[in-house]
Amino acid sequence: MARVVILGAGISGHTAALHLKRRLKRAHEVIVVSPNADWNWIPSNIWVGVGRMKTQQVTFPLRPVYRRKGIDFRQARAVAIRPEGEADSNSGSVDIVYTDPERLGDEERLTYDFLINATGPKLNFAATPGLGPDGNSLSVCTARHAEQTAVALEGVIGKLQHGERQTLVIGVGHGACTCEGAAFEYTFNVEHELRARGVRDLAEVVYLTNEYDLGDFGVGGMSFAQNGFITSSKMWTESLFRERNVRAVVRAHVERVEPGALHYEQLDGTKGTLAFDFAMLLPPFRGADLKAYDRQGADITADLFASNGFLKVDADYAAKPFEDWRAEDWPSTYQSPLYSNLFGVGIAFAPPHPISRPRSSPEGTVISPAPPRTGMPSGVMGRVVAHSIADRIERGETAPLHTASMASMGAACIASAGAGMRTGSAAAMTMYPIVPDTARYPVSGRSLKETTGEIGLGAHWTKLLLHYLFIYKAKGRPGWFLIPE
Amino acid sequence: MDDAARSIAEAPLPTRRTLRARSSLPYQLMRFVAFNLRMLRMVRKGHH
Numbered sequence: 001m002a003r004v005v006i007l008g009a010g011i012s013g014h015t016a017a018l019h020l021k022r023r024l025k026r027a028h029e030v031i032v033v034s035p036n037a038d039w040n041w042i043p044s045n046i047w048v049g050v051g052r053m054k055t056q057q058v059t060f061p062l063r064p065v066y067r068r069k070g071i072d073f074r075q076a077r078a079v080a081i082r083p084e085g086e087a088d089s090n091s092g093s094v095d096i097v098y099t100d101p102e103r104l105g106d107e108e109r110l111t112y113d114f115l116i117n118a119t120g121p122k123l124n125f126a127a128t129p130g131l132g133p134d135g136n137s138l139s140v141c142t143a144r145h146a147e148q149t150a151v152a153l154e155g156v157i158g159k160l161q162h163g164e165r166q167t168l169v170i171g172v173g174h175g176a177c178t179c180e181g182a183a184f185e186y187t188f189n190v191e192h193e194l195r196a197r198g199v200r201d202l203a204e205v206v207y208l209t210n211e212y213d214l215g216d217f218g219v220g221g222m223s224f225a226q227n228g229f230i231t232s233s234k235m236w237t238e239s240l241f242r243e244r245n246v247r248a249v250v251r252a253h254v255e256r257v258e259p260g261a262l263h264y265e266q267l268d269g270t271k272g273t274l275a276f277d278f279a280m281l282l283p284p285f286r287g288a289d290l291k292a293y294d295r296q297g298a299d300i301t302a303d304l305f306a307s308n309g310f311l312k313v314d315a316d317y318a319a320k321p322f323e324d325w326r327a328e329d330w331p332s333t334y335q336s337p338l339y340s341n342l343f344g345v346g347i348a349f350a351p352p353h354p355i356s357r358p359r360s361s362p363e364g365t366v367i368s369p370a371p372p373r374t375g376m377p378s379g380v381m382g383r384v385v386a387h388s389i390a391d392r393i394e395r396g397e398t399a400p401l402h403t404a405s406m407a408s409m410g411a412a413c414i415a416s417a418g419a420g421m422r423t424g425s426a427a428a429m430t431m432y433p434i435v436p437d438t439a440r441y442p443v444s445g446r447s448l449k450e451t452t453g454e455i456g457l458g459a460h461w462t463k464l465l466l467h468y469l470f471i472y473k474a475k476g477r478p479g480w481f482l483i484p485e
Numbered sequence: 486m487d488d489a490a491r492s493i494a495e496a497p498l499p500t501r502r503t504l505r506a507r508s509s510l511p512y513q514l515m516r517f518v519a520f521n522l523r524m525l526r527m528v529r530k531g532h533h
Binding site: 095213214235238239241242247248249250338359376410412423425428430432450452453454456457459461462463465484485 | 492506525
């Protein structure tokens, strides 16, 4: 009997667990280690953050699903990997510390035949002084954060109703952040909510971002073929900002957040201060705090992980200038180059470089988005790695690995711009591939047929449909595997 | 006015017809179907 241990139960880890158990049945053991008891459909957190949904609508307890599926669940945090085992054992192992209230603080060492690192990101609020719910700004990264943010937004709306002017700043809280799409979504949902409540005229809504131009979204922007012209996501996004009267501060790195004011630096070196009554600023990400040790107990963390804490996989990590970046730099099997039974998926794998052109200020501050790898690509990675491992367990070590490079994978991004079955709106974008490939698509690096953008009520319905479909799928309900990642 | 503000001020505004189309139920139903089919096609293309 083989044992597969999965660290993390987010989109990629949970997808991998469900697919593995479906393939391996009861003949082999699948263990999921996650510090959280609940699964969270994170894309819908923005609706929790404006009070349109409750936490219970975007989360569900993992334990009953895993019990039904025969998956062993440990509510615990992984702290160390021992890929070579120890002096008296050849099996790799992982050290965990329980966060389960019934076993809080207990430590355990789990051996494995295959290990998937799907820990997701560490929300690095500490990178910017004063950033985050424990500091002076808000977040929608977790359902709990989003609920706190909804309460704060309600307070702002109350003041607006009493005739007080309010400034709402929404965006990213560091120059190296990713997930600009989520900040964009939250901006327009808040703006929509203010209009729906009849208080928009007294509110100033400001979007603050590390993107060089609006519409970059951490993927270097997109080109669309529309009405006989090739247009840019920059123009398309700016049009929405103009229509909704949202101000933007671009090319910005937040240096610190104080109560009611944030200080930022821009790419050209200028410094600014923005006073706010409400600030929702996303944090930068780094890898989970995982150490790695060899058989003798020597620290090999720097061999296994990149300096940002993400697991190195089959990518080309050689430093090279932007002009020399190639689609082939991106990983396709997500296997560690050092240990063939170790994989990294979702946000936990180390990307070889950003997708947007890297830029820094005269002071050397990096102000450009990190590459997004959430949602659809995360699920696909979880699925292909699950099939690779199942094949190797069933057919032996020579079974070929499944592949899914972000340079040959498309993604859909539905950026909600307001909720409501009749009044909702969203910006729906598809891109193929996620990582531009100028060798295949010389005009813009992406297929002009498959890379599209449109705004409308129908896109909001799609976002709502995906909410219900993915929660159904994640609960492992009948036919779950027919819903593509 | 900074660069971002100038760029936003010069961005095209949707016409009344475009705004109507964005919230028209029959038209959006068609767009909903078309977008989901496109998304499915793209997902299939990227899966191995």
